[in-house]
Amino acid sequence: MKLVLSSYGGRGDIEPAVVVGRELLRRGHDVRMVVPPNLVAFAEAAGLPAVAYGLDSTAILELQWKYFTLYGRTPWKLKELNRMAAETAQFAEECWAEMTKTLAVVAEGADLLLTGLIFEQPAANVAEAYDIPLVTLHYFPYRVHGQLMPILPAPLSRIAMKVNEWTAWRGTRKGEDSQRRDLGLPNASSPAPQRIAGRGSLEIQAYDELVFPGLASEWSQWAGERPFVGALAMASPTDADDEVAAWIADGTPPIFFGFGSVPIGSPANTIAMIDAACTQLGERAIVGAGGTDYGNVPHGDHVKVVGQVNYATIFPTCRAVVHHGGSGTLAACLRAGVPQLVLWTLPDQPFFAAQLKRLKVGAGRRFSTTTEKSLVKDLKRILKPEYAARAREIAPQMMTRADSVAAAADRVEAFARLKCRS
Numbered sequence: 164m165k166l167v168l169s170s171y172g173g174r175g176d177i178e179p180a181v182v183v184g185r186e187l188l189r190r191g192h193d194v195r196m197v198v199p200p201n202l203v204a205f206a207e208a209a210g211l212p213a214v215a216y217g218l219d220s221t222a223i224l225e226l227q228w229k230y231f232t233l234y235g236r237t238p239w240k241l242k243e244l245n246r247m248a249a250e251t252a253q254f255a256e257e258c259w260a261e262m263t264k265t266l267a268v269v270a271e272g273a274d275l276l277l278t279g280l281i282f283e284q285p286a287a288n289v290a291e292a293y294d295i296p297l298v299t300l301h302y303f304p305y306r307v308h309g310q311l312m313p314i315l316p317a318p319l320s321r322i323a324m325k326v327n328e329w330t331a332w333r334g335t336r337k338g339e340d341s342q343r344r345d346l347g348l349p350n351a352s353s354p355a356p357q358r359i360a361g362r363g364s365l366e367i368q369a370y371d372e373l374v375f376p377g378l379a380s381e382w383s384q385w386a387g388e389r390p391f392v393g394a395l396a397m398a399s400p401t402d403a404d405d406e407v408a409a410w411i412a413d414g415t416p417p418i419f420f421g422f423g424s425v426p427i428g429s430p431a432n433t434i435a436m437i438d439a440a441c442t443q444l445g446e447r448a449i450v451g452a453g454g455t456d457y458g459n460v461p462h463g464d465h466v467k468v469v470g471q472v473n474y475a476t477i478f479p480t481c482r483a484v485v486h487h488g489g490s491g492t493l494a495a496c497l498r499a500g501v502p503q504l505v506l507w508t509l510p511d512q513p514f515f516a517a518q519l520k521r522l523k524v525g526a527g528r529r530f531s532t533t534t535e536k537s538l539v540k541d542l543k544r545i546l547k548p549e550y551a552a553r554a555r556e557i558a559p560q561m562m563t564r565a566d567s568v569a570a571a572a573d574r575v576e577a578f579a580r581l582k583c584r585s
Contacts, residue, residue: 168180173492182568209397228427290362311323371392373495421453446546475499488505
């Protein structure tokens with residue numbers, strides 16, 4: 164079968180689609196990845212043929228990081244926030260237009276089109292225009308539900324998500340309708356999530372049901388169309404793994420710090436804060452650079468700065484993990500059975516932090532308001548024996564990486580075959 168898998172965002176956003184694509188390719192299908200220009204090399208390095216679509220995602224990811232950092236620190240700076248919001252809207256309209264043009268070419272004659280969570284509208288419109296089956300791959304419960312925040316009553320959560328869905332659609336409706344007309348489609352009459360569900364699409368939930376209890380029951384009417392397959396991760400070895408493993412083995416288990424592919428604002432200040440906090444606590448630290456250039460920032464011998472590492476092999480040897488709250492990193496920690504602290508910036512990340520608190524395996528705080536004092540306090544909390552014990556208890560309940568990959572690929576194959584016969 165000819166399968167087109169599109170996904171937009173940073174490396175962590177497109178990795179689930181790359182993981183599924185690689186498995187489908189191994190099973191003998193004709194797979195084509197469609198990703199941002201800056202991540203074509205990443206997809207190709209995974210062994211997948213790839214086409215660039217949309218605009219380079221680096222700029223928008225950095226802008227979003229700056230927007231939510233500013234919002235967290237100085238929400239009264241409305242002029243600056245409105246300027247950033249306008250830049251984001253302009254970027255989205257231009258990006259969607261480019262994505263739609265590329266997908267309209269690549270997806271022609273395809274048996275199935277898959278899209279990631281970010282900017283799923285172009286794929287939904289192209290799939291509708293060609294009348295081909297659509298699969299969405301979500302690493303976060305993006306559809307309306309009542310499990311968003313433990314402190315919110317379920318009805319209020321659903322209302323808030325519904326309002327946000329319609330508000331977002333109205334803000335982008337003009338640009339999307341223009342792209343739909345270019346595809347020969349009528350103007351949209353409802354938000355994309357409703358249109359996607361209305362076409363009977365397969366909406367794979369690429370995270371564990373354990374993290375959001377009650378969600379499967381709430382979505383029971385879509386039981387066959389919203390399967391939970393667990394987190395999808397590559398877990399590929401890196402050049403730094405042996406060196407990092409040797410450093411870990413040469414002392415006490417360290418705390419791992421990593422903040423994803425979006426560069427953080429103050430690398431020197433962040434290293435200084437980590438160094439000072441770990442010195443106070445007598446702990447060693449590994450800092451995963453991710454998308455941040457730490458350069459030659461000075462730090463003590465108890466701190467080691469590294470590039471990309473294999474979370475699947477490194478995390479189980481750490482005492483705890485401090486991270487940005489990305490779904491992939493969170494799942495890797497849960498599978499490794501280690502406590503975690505989420506220092507969040509982007510909107511989906513505090514929701515994951517809230518679930519860690521509910522599970523009693525971690526805590527969370529806004530990155531922009533984190534200080535040396537608060538970091539010490541939070542680390543003392545998650546380093547208590549009961550957090551480690553609870554994390555070890557939960558780890559066996561998580562779907563394994565291999566099982567998750569197989570489950571996702573099975574679902575995509577079965578859905579494509581079903582639609583081809585109908």
